[in-house]
Amino acid sequence: EKGTYDHFMLKEIDEQPIVIRNIIQKYQHEDGSTRLDADIRAAMQQADRIYVIAAGTSYHAGLVGKQLLEQVANKPTEVHIASEFLYNMPLLSQNPLFVFISQSGETADSRGVLVDVKKKGHRTLTITNVPGSTLSREADFTLHTFAGPEIAVASTKAYTAQMAVLTLLAVDTAYAAGRTLDFDPIQELGIAANAMEALCNQKDEFEKIARDYLSVTRNAFFIGRASDYYVALEGALKLKEISYIQAEGFAGGELKHGTIALIEDGTPVIALATNEHVNLSIRGNVQEVVSRGAAAVIISMEGLDQEGDAVVLPRVHESIAPLVSVIPTQLIAYYAALHRGCDVDKPRNLAKSVTVE
Ligand code: M6R
Numbered sequence: 001e002k003g004t005y006d007h008f009m010l011k012e013i014d015e016q017p018i019v020i021r022n023i024i025q026k027y028q029h030e031d032g033s034t035r036l037d038a039d040i041r042a043a044m045q046q047a048d049r050i051y052v053i054a055a056g057t058s059y060h061a062g063l064v065g066k067q068l069l070e071q072v073a074n075k076p077t078e079v080h081i082a083s084e085f086l087y088n089m090p091l092l093s094q095n096p097l098f099v100f101i102s103q104s105g106e107t108a109d110s111r112g113v114l115v116d117v118k119k120k121g122h123r124t125l126t127i128t129n130v131p132g133s134t135l136s137r138e139a140d141f142t143l144h145t146f147a148g149p150e151i152a153v154a155s156t157k158a159y160t161a162q163m164a165v166l167t168l169l170a171v172d173t174a175y176a177a178g179r180t181l182d183f184d185p186i187q188e189l190g191i192a193a194n195a196m197e198a199l200c201n202q203k204d205e206f207e208k209i210a211r212d213y214l215s216v217t218r219n220a221f222f223i224g225r226a227s228d229y230y231v232a233l234e235g236a237l238k239l240k241e242i243s244y245i246q247a248e249g250f251a252g253g254e255l256k257h258g259t260i261a262l263i264e265d266g267t268p269v270i271a272l273a274t275n276e277h278v279n280l281s282i283r284g285n286v287q288e289v290v291s292r293g294a295a296a297v298i299i300s301m302e303g304l305d306q307e308g309d310a311v312v313l314p315r316v317h318e319s320i321a322p323l324v325s326v327i328p329t330q331l332i333a334y335y336a337a338l339h340r341g342c343d344v345d346k347p348r349n350l351a352k353s354v355t356v357e
Contacts, residue, residue: 007344009152009242013330016157017197019147020164020189020323026146027168028186034172040141043123044173047097050077053085053113054101055354057155058162060234062101064322065166067227071319072185073173082109083357086116100126101166103150103158104353105133112357114138127165129158143169152345153352154242156330159234160196160323164189167320188317192324195314199327203335206328209310210335213268213295214239219246221262221289222329223255224272225282231272231322235329242337242347252278252285265293270329274301274313274321299328 005011027035044050050069052062062079069077078090082100098117100110105128114124114135126139129147136142147161171185214220220239222232232249239247250259252271263269269289273282283306286296300306302315311328313321337344 007152007334009154009156009334009344012150012152012157013327013334014200015148016160016327017193017200019157019161020193020196022146023161023164023168024186024189026144027165032186034168034175034186036143036169036172037141040125040143041172041176043097043125043141044073044075044169045176046095047075047123048095049093050075050097050099051090051092052077052079052099052101053082053110054079055082055107055109057159057234057237058101058103058107060230060237061159061162061166062099063230063233064163064227065101065170068166068170068185068319069173072167072170072181074177074179075173082107082113085113092122096122098122098124100124100128100135100139101162102126102133102135103129103145103147103155103162105130105135106353106355107135108355108357111135111138127162129161151352153347153350154238154333154344160326163320163323183317183319185317185319188320189323192316192320195316195324196327198314199324199331203331205311206331207335209297210332211339213297214243214245214332214336215339217245217266217268219248219262220268220270221259222247222249222270222272223252223282223285224249224275225252225278226275227318227322228272228275228278228282228325231325231329232270234326235270235272235333238330238333239336241350242333242344243340243342244348245336245340252282255285255288260288260292263289263292263294267294268297269294270297270299270332272299272325273304273309274299274325275318276304279304299325301325
């Protein structure tokens, strides 16, 4: 039920802090240790490489998950678009573990891969919001994202929930392998939930950005580097699917290899600048587009912010920053769609779960 909300999407955006806190509770014991099935833990330890398979927004969560699995758990990880995998299969390692990320658990492209790799005898884990779903039933193991039903076609809370569960999986794998971490990722998730809540209480700001920059434009660009690039991809997908604005996400450094030719007077460029080690270079990219007429909206973070930034996020740990930096892009997309009179919850030509290949 929508309750007091006009749209499920806005309700689901607002639910995100609670969802993250809920996931922490579900996956963490009171003494701080992680609560994961012994079988999943063993499968993670035995795997010499993780192959993440997903589509759309879940693929974008997988990209962030790769960084977590590699940096926190020291597990080599590849992320693949489900619909491409069978036609362009990489050489597999000796002991692969396939991780399927799917809100619905019904995505046919992902299922096609699951059926194929199972036939070949590989181990499979599904991360899903629907534990009884096909991908969950057919995989060896399931991790539940506990986001509650997601009704809007545009995925919001399922995406942040997927990243939170991937964080827990990475932490559990790291501890089981005896690694010591120089930060507590689960505590950082709690800090991220508070930051998400603060942003959800600043909706007027995002409505204004949408009105000022996106009410009449034909196109828009999102740029970022490192994990900000993954959020740029997600921000662009969200904007295009509900507002029908042609939006693309780019790695900041790629602009000069072609895309910058599209920048005209007033072209909106939303730049994510929450990664410390690339802060100067992404700001350099912003300069490049602004000098060609772009209308830049910079989303930065406390400690890295500069005068003129449109949004300054509360400070959170870099490895989980995408959970927080995606919130402004979700809200900006929502208000852009609203201002343009689009059907926010049921965009044209799209289904909530894509059950055909
Ligand atoms: O149910 P799934 O997570 O497998 O769905 C994958 C994509 O179809 C889905 O994320 C889609 O991209 C969303 N509509 C994006 O908001």
